[in-house]
Structures are given as C-alpha cells and as structure tokens.
Amino acid sequence: MGMAATDDQFHVLAVDDSLIDRKLIERLLKTSSFQVTTVDSGSKALEFLGWHGNEINMFSEATISPNNHQELEVNLVITDYCMPGMTGYDLLKKIKESAFLRDIPVVIMSSENVPSRITRCLEEGAEEFFLKPMKLSDVNKLRPHMMRTRFKNDSIENGKPENEEKQENEEIITTGEVDLEMQQIQTAQSLQQQASQSNNDNNKRKSMEEGLSPDRTRPRYSDLTVMSN
Amino acid sequence: MEVEQLQRSFIEYTSGLFREGFLDGQFSQLQMLQDETNPDFVFEVVSLFFEDSDRLLHDLSLALDQQNVDFKKIDAHVHQFKGSSSSIGAQRVKTACIAFRSFCEEQNVEGCLGCLQQVKQEYLLVKTKLEALLRLEQQIVAAGGAIPTLNEFS
Incomplete structure (x- = not known):
C-alpha cells in the first residue's frame, strides 16, 4: 500500500x-x-x-x-x-x-x-x-493550476487529446495512500473545483477535467472501505 | 500503565498545552500529517525545531554581545526563529519573536536583550512540554496503542 x-x-x-x-x-x-x-x-x-x-x-x-x-x-x-x-x-x-x-x-x-x-x-x-x-x-488550491497546464502541454506538445482519458483512468486505479483526511481533502477540492468551474466555463478542457473530479473521489473512497474491512 | 490511561493523559496534556497557548493549530496540522506511513513525523519536525532553536539562540547571544550590534543580522535570526516556531505551532515563542523584531527595528539593544531572555525562556518551556508529550507518545506506541487524534483543536 x-x-x-x-x-x-x-x-x-x-x-x-x-x-x-x-x-x-x-x-x-x-x-x-x-x-x-x-x-x-x-x-x-x-x-x-x-x-x-x-x-x-x-x-x-x-x-x-x-x-x-x-x-x-x-x-x-x-x-x-x-x-x-x-x-x-x-x-x-x-x-x-x-x-x-x-x-x-x-x-x-x-x-x-x-x-x-x-x-x-x-x-x-x-x-x-x-x-x-x-x-x-x-x-487543495494547487491541483487546478497543475491540471490546466498539464492539458495545455499535452495538446501543444503531443497533439494527443486522448491522453486526457488515459490519465483519468489511471488515476482512478491508483488508490494508494488514501485515508479519511484524504477523502475530506478530495471532497473540499471537488467543491472548490466546481466553484471555479462555474466561474470559468470558456475553457472546455478545464471544465471537462473538473467535471470528472467528483466521480474520481468516489471509487477511491469505496476502495478504502473495502481495504479496511 | 494501561494504554487507555496513557491515551487519556496524552489528551489531557495536549489540551493543556493548547489551552495555555504553548501550542496552536499548526501543531494539530503536524499531528494530522503523522500516520502509519510516517509514524515519526512529529518527532522529526520537533527535533529539527530544537536543533534550529539552539543554534539560533546561540547566534543571537553572540550577535547581541558585540560592540557594534548588527541589527540586520539579528533581525534575520529572529525572522528565522519566528518562522520555525510558527511552522511547528510554538505560539508563545512566535509571539516573543514578534516583540523582538520591533525592538530590532528601533535598534534598541536593551530591548533586544530583554527579548532574547524572553524568547529563550519561552523556548525552554515549550521544549520541556514537547519532550514530555513525545515521551507519552512513545509510551503509548510501546504499549501497542494508537496516538489519539485531537481534531477539536485544529
């Protein structure tokens, strides 16, 4: 683990x-x-x-x-x-x-x-x-900044928008160091990201990314409960 | 001693330190960052704080003992001390450092000497308390117990 x-x-x-x-x-x-x-x-x-x-x-x-x-x-x-x-x-x-x-x-x-x-x-x-x-x-405030540049770089340097999906899937699988604090952080983060999403919807990539985040926290959390039982 | 009894003393002792202003919420942050993957995190950071503080107090005593006191240098030391005490949540040391810096700005040697004594005193006090707290932690772990979490202080 x-x-x-x-x-x-x-x-x-x-x-x-x-x-x-x-x-x-x-x-x-x-x-x-x-x-x-x-x-x-x-x-x-x-x-x-x-x-x-x-x-x-x-x-x-x-x-x-x-x-x-x-x-x-x-x-x-x-x-x-x-x-x-x-x-x-x-x-x-x-x-x-x-x-x-x-x-x-x-x-x-x-x-x-x-x-x-x-x-x-x-x-x-x-x-x-x-x-x-x-x-x-x-x-919690750091992740949105990194997501923005990661996808910007992907599209510029590789020209492979498919990377986005790949990264999403991998992150769902990686349930490494999750604990209750982590869950709280993730939840706070999703809320924060949703808030920033509504402020800034002209960037399609960003919106897509942030829209996915709340779902991503759930599989992590359910894995945690399975593991701890 | 029973594990539960040790855990109770740990909670009481920690609450006391918060109540009396020795520690603030930043120390709770450190405790929250300690987990099974990092069981010695608080101990490591607190030990670094002790090393740092001993060195800074020594340097400050030397710097204030000069004929021509270099206030810029002293301020840099106190700035560091304020930073490290605030990073571990040693609230009373931090407060003493703030007063120290204002005397530094005034270039008031007497004021600075007084503050050095106060900072030293507050540091030694919180050091004793933190050492006792860490000993309690070790006893709890040695007895096979978990360190109680103190979320109410964060």
Missing part, C-alpha cells in the same frame, strides 16, 4: 531554505498524493528545472522522492519568498522569463502579509500567494 500511486502523479518542486518548512511542505504534498522534490535555494531549483540560459534538460540527480520516474516533469513550483541569495520573487521572474519554463505554475509562500509583495508576485505571474505556515487547506 502506498506504492501504487506513481503513475501520472503531479510532481511538485518545493523551494525553501528552512529544513523544517521543507519537511512540512513535503509531507503536506505527499499526503495529497503529489510527488515531491525539495531543494533549499532558488538556484538549485533552476538547476533542477534544467535552466541553463536557453537549454533545457529535465533530468537531474537531485534528491527525488522514492517513487520516482526516470523523467520528471515538474508540474508546479512552490517557493518561499524570503530566502538568502535568490528570493522566491527572483526565481518566479527567471521562470516566467524563460520560454521553456514559463508554463510551469508558480506559487509563492511568505510568512509576512505584505500587500505590495503579494501584488508584485501576482503581477509577475504567480498563481497563488500563501501565508506561511502552509496548511492542508492550501494544498
């Missing part, structure tokens, strides 16, 4: 100079069945993303969680704002300036509630701004 959920997991790159916070973020994300890589600086994050000026190479030897693939596409970067050297804001700018990386959603975390800082990050292209410490309820 717990090892099954490797296929098509979303992979998050978490950047924070504090070891405690890296532990916390890693655990929070893994509880939500994300695959996680953590690094302690913005420059290591860029290295992991394969950022060398113009060249991009998605392979890296950096610390990778045990259930890894050979190839690790990063679906989202979550970074602390206040770090020595390259700040989270600098990292955000570097990613958004790169033609190869700019489609990766970036989320900024900060322990300080400074409105001008939040505005600056959002204007520069950050998807969300979380106040630290990060909570389980924050993690």
Whole structure:
C-alpha cells in the first residue's frame, strides 16, 4: 500500500531554505498524493528545472522522492519568498522569463502579509500567494493550476487529446495512500473545483477535467472501505 | 500503565498545552500529517525545531554581545526563529519573536536583550512540554496503542 500511486502523479518542486518548512511542505504534498522534490535555494531549483540560459534538460540527480520516474516533469513550483541569495520573487521572474519554463505554475509562500509583495508576485505571474505556515487547506488550491497546464502541454506538445482519458483512468486505479483526511481533502477540492468551474466555463478542457473530479473521489473512497474491512 | 490511561493523559496534556497557548493549530496540522506511513513525523519536525532553536539562540547571544550590534543580522535570526516556531505551532515563542523584531527595528539593544531572555525562556518551556508529550507518545506506541487524534483543536 502506498506504492501504487506513481503513475501520472503531479510532481511538485518545493523551494525553501528552512529544513523544517521543507519537511512540512513535503509531507503536506505527499499526503495529497503529489510527488515531491525539495531543494533549499532558488538556484538549485533552476538547476533542477534544467535552466541553463536557453537549454533545457529535465533530468537531474537531485534528491527525488522514492517513487520516482526516470523523467520528471515538474508540474508546479512552490517557493518561499524570503530566502538568502535568490528570493522566491527572483526565481518566479527567471521562470516566467524563460520560454521553456514559463508554463510551469508558480506559487509563492511568505510568512509576512505584505500587500505590495503579494501584488508584485501576482503581477509577475504567480498563481497563488500563501501565508506561511502552509496548511492542508492550501494544498487543495494547487491541483487546478497543475491540471490546466498539464492539458495545455499535452495538446501543444503531443497533439494527443486522448491522453486526457488515459490519465483519468489511471488515476482512478491508483488508490494508494488514501485515508479519511484524504477523502475530506478530495471532497473540499471537488467543491472548490466546481466553484471555479462555474466561474470559468470558456475553457472546455478545464471544465471537462473538473467535471470528472467528483466521480474520481468516489471509487477511491469505496476502495478504502473495502481495504479496511 | 494501561494504554487507555496513557491515551487519556496524552489528551489531557495536549489540551493543556493548547489551552495555555504553548501550542496552536499548526501543531494539530503536524499531528494530522503523522500516520502509519510516517509514524515519526512529529518527532522529526520537533527535533529539527530544537536543533534550529539552539543554534539560533546561540547566534543571537553572540550577535547581541558585540560592540557594534548588527541589527540586520539579528533581525534575520529572529525572522528565522519566528518562522520555525510558527511552522511547528510554538505560539508563545512566535509571539516573543514578534516583540523582538520591533525592538530590532528601533535598534534598541536593551530591548533586544530583554527579548532574547524572553524568547529563550519561552523556548525552554515549550521544549520541556514537547519532550514530555513525545515521551507519552512513545509510551503509548510501546504499549501497542494508537496516538489519539485531537481534531477539536485544529
């Protein structure tokens, strides 16, 4: 149990100079069945993303969680704002300036509630701004951003819309680390996604994806009850 | 001791820590993230907090002992301390750090020294309490019991 959920997991790159916070973020994300890589600086994050000026190479030897693939596409970067050297804001700018990386959603975390800082990050292209410490309820906000870019990339790079269905089916099968909290998270998430769906129905792909989510939580949950009996 | 009795003490002790403001909801978040696949999560994070805090307190004492106090450096240390205490839910340490930073901004050495003592005191207090709590957890596990969940505090 717990090892099954490797296929098509979303992979998050978490950047924070504090070891405690890296532990916390890693655990929070893994509880939500994300695959996680953590690094302690913005420059290591860029290295992991394969950022060398113009060249991009998605392979890296950096610390990778045990259930890894050979190839690790990063679906989202979550970074602390206040770090020595390259700040989270600098990292955000570097990613958004790169033609190869700019489609990766970036989320900024900060322990300080400074409105001008939040505005600056959002204007520069950050998807969300979380106040630290990060909570389980924050993690729920990440998935919609990753889904949007995943399908965008699929259609652009592969031109294979069928991928969507394949991914959906695989995710139904992967019942790995599900517990009651997970169920609550999923439920909250479906509600949230339904809400965002009604706000934004001009994107057909997105609507389709989100429409499927509530159904996906149910098979997971029924599997859980079978397993625990 | 009986497992149920240990579990009861665990609940009572934890409730006390929340009631007296030593811990806040963030600590409940940590507890929620601990499960069979990660039975030592709270212990690991709390241990990191102890290591971090000991180092920061040492660095702060040194920095405040200089002829020309570098307030920027002190503020960076306190900022880190505030971050780690808030990440584990050590509420009273966090509050003491906030006061510390305002004296730092004023470049008030006396104020900073007073705050250092207060932060240290709050840290040592919560450290003792957390150690006791972790011991109780270990006893419960050793007796074959499950750690009670405390959802009412989250």
